[in-house]
Amino acid sequence: MCHDAFPAYRGKMEYECLGCGKSFPTDQLLYTCPDCGGVFLLKDRNCNELKKLSGGEWRKIFDARAGMRCTPLRGIFRFYELMAPVFEPEDILYLGEGNTPIVAGAPALQEYAGIPFSFKNEGQNPSASFKDRGMACAYSYLRSLVRRHHWKDVLTICASTGDTSAAAALYGAYVGDPIKTAVILPLGKVTPQQLAQPLGSGASVLEIPGVFDDCMKVVERLADRYRVALLNSKNSWRILGQESYAFEVAQWYGWDVEDLALFVPVGNAGNISAVMSGLLKMRCLGIIEGLPKLFGVQSEHADPVWRYYSKPVQERKYEPVAVRPSVAQAAMIGDPVSFPRVKKLVEAYEEAGGTFSVMQVTEQEIMDADMLVNRHGHIACTQGGECFAGMLRAGKAGLLQNCREAVLDSTAHALKFIDFQNMYMDGSFPDAYGVTPDARLANRPVSVLTEKECRGLDRMTLAERAAAQIASMLGLEPLKKA
Numbered sequence: 001m002c003h004d005a006f007p008a009y010r011g012k013m014e015y016e017c018l019g020c021g022k023s024f025p026t027d028q029l030l031y032t033c034p035d036c037g038g039v040f041l042l043k044d045r046n047c048n049e050l051k052k053l054s055g056g057e058w059r060k061i062f063d064a065r066a067g068m069r070c071t072p073l074r075g076i077f078r079f080y081e082l083m084a085p086v087f088e089p090e091d092i093l094y095l096g097e098g099n100t101p102i103v104a105g106a107p108a109l110q111e112y113a114g115i116p117f118s119f120k121n122e123g124q125n126p127s128a129s130f131k132d133r134g135m136a137c138a139y140s141y142l143r144s145l146v147r148r149h150h151w152k153d154v155l156t157i158c159a160s161t162g163d164t165s166a167a168a169a170l171y172g173a174y175v176g177d178p179i180k181t182a183v184i185l186p187l188g189k190v191t192p193q194q195l196a197q198p199l200g201s202g203a204s205v206l207e208i209p210g211v212f213d214d215c216m217k218v219v220e221r222l223a224d225r226y227r228v229a230l231l232n233s234k235n236s237w238r239i240l241g242q243e244s245y246a247f248e249v250a251q252w253y254g255w256d257v258e259d260l261a262l263f264v265p266v267g268n269a270g271n272i273s274a275v276m277s278g279l280l281k282m283r284c285l286g287i288i289e290g291l292p293k294l295f296g297v298q299s300e301h302a303d304p305v306w307r308y309y310s311k312p313v314q315e316r317k318y319e320p321v322a323v324r325p326s327v328a329q330a331a332m333i334g335d336p337v338s339f340p341r342v343k344k345l346v347e348a349y350e351e352a353g354g355t356f357s358v359m360q361v362t363e364q365e366i367m368d369a370d371m372l373v374n375r376h377g378h379i380a381c382t383q384g385g386e387c388f389a390g391m392l393r394a395g396k397a398g399l400l401q402n403c404r405e406a407v408l409d410s411t412a413h414a415l416k417f418i419d420f421q422n423m424y425m426d427g428s429f430p431d432a433y434g435v436t437p438d439a440r441l442a443n444r445p446v447s448v449l450t451e452k453e454c455r456g457l458d459r460m461t462l463a464e465r466a467a468a469q470i471a472s473m474l475g476l477e478p479l480k481k482a
């Protein structure tokens with residue numbers, strides 16, 4: 001490997017409880033505070049040392065790393081010092097996550113939206129969602145623990161709306177012995193593709209009747225009573241890894257993000273916490289100056305964070321909601337475990353001069369947006385469509401004036417959620433979603449020649465007849481012989 005290129009700096013990471021403020025060492029895996037049950041953020045207590053370099057020097061270091069051939073620094077750990085500067089290069093797991101493309105909105109779509117925007121295609125991560133960022137970090141941490149403590153067996157476990165389990169199973173399978181993976185899914189509430197992923201990776205796949213919030217409670221019981229490594233976003237190592245999204249956006253835009261607007265779908269609220277934490281970290285070290293406008297987006301079928309922030313400050317009260325079926329199924333969460341993180345980080349974000357808002361959108365808007373953007377050559381999942389719909393809403397509300405560009409987080413690949421597109425096209429959406437398809441967007445395969453017409457034809461004759469039929473269907477003009 002590239003040990004001489006690997007950074008020498010080592011941090012002193014501690015868990016910091018957002019409930020009682022106490023700190024705990026990271027030589028063991030903790031998910032929540034043993035004293036008060038609060039959630040953690042990871043803090044590098046040595047980080048004042050990082051301030052010895054200027055923001056400009058850090059920018060140069062990270063830009064130079066983008067061209068380096070050093071596997072452990074290729075993905076999210078390009079930003080090693082900002083991330084988990086306690087791992088040795090041999091702990092770091094790299095399956096190709098991170099460094100996802102930022103793709104400009106198609107010209108006709110930009111015109112339609114009236115706002116310059118791009119998608120960051122998180123579906124181009126190895127398990128086809130942004131969850132790989134957090135998993136790469138959490139599994140690197142587990143590997144460092146296994147190395148130091150010589151553990152003989154480790155069972156990782158997570159509850160999931162589909163993508164966490166796909167990522168956990170993939171990384172677990174790659175690491176192999178002594179790690180085994182079990183995932184807990186709400187029966188019938190993940191897409192067939194998401195269910196196939198952990199099965200293919202060889203994880204134990206356990207289905208529970210109910211919704212994600214029910215599965216989360218089961219996992220918490222297990223984590224309280226047995227020795228398991230919980231990989232939900234309650235695990236602060238995952239949040240840490242997901243901060244890399246913010247670092248990459250900043251780097252791509254030349255470290256000048258002040259007049260950008262970032263849109264992130266909110267489910268368990270881990271991702272929006274990570275993005276905020278990452279932005280604040282860069283700002284603290286002078287790597288960026290102003291903070292971008294930050295927008296969370298929620299469906300009206302799962303909107304506890306929107307409900308909280310839509311009220312005036314003095315009337316705000318957090319209450320879980322009962323979710324209804326949502327095409328943004330990966331964000332269909334009524335009681336987000338990271339809500340305390342959001343609350344804390346929004347305070348810090350606003351104090352540092354940034355703005356944070358949550359947009360609420362309908363299921364109809366999400367689905368129409370998803371169909372529309374993908375008909376313009378994008379590969380957005382329904383949550384990416386949700387961001388587009390949120391951007392349109394924010395634009396209408398006048399919140400995007402003076403905004404140079406909106407960056408929409410398409411959190412997964414379109415193919416993971418393709419059955420929603422199919423239901424839209426064949427008009428089979430269950431009523432509970434509240435989606436009425438636009439029949440003009442229905443697109444079906446058309447057969448050329450019937451089986452009967454083909455019977456007994458040799459290949460040349462068949463090609464001749466099929467070509468003639470296709471030419472007639474598509475209205476093609478024959479070439480004129482010269």
Ligand SMILES: *Cc1c(COP(=O)(O)O)cnc(C)c1O
Pocket residue numbers: 129130131163164233265266267268269270271272330331381383411412
């Ligand atoms: C997990 C997930 C979300 C929601 O992210 P949170 O961190 O739970 O808020 C959104 N989209 C996709 C595709 C996901 O997998």
Ligand SMILES: [Zn+2]
Pocket residue numbers: 017018019020021022033034035036037038
């Ligand atoms: Zn505590």
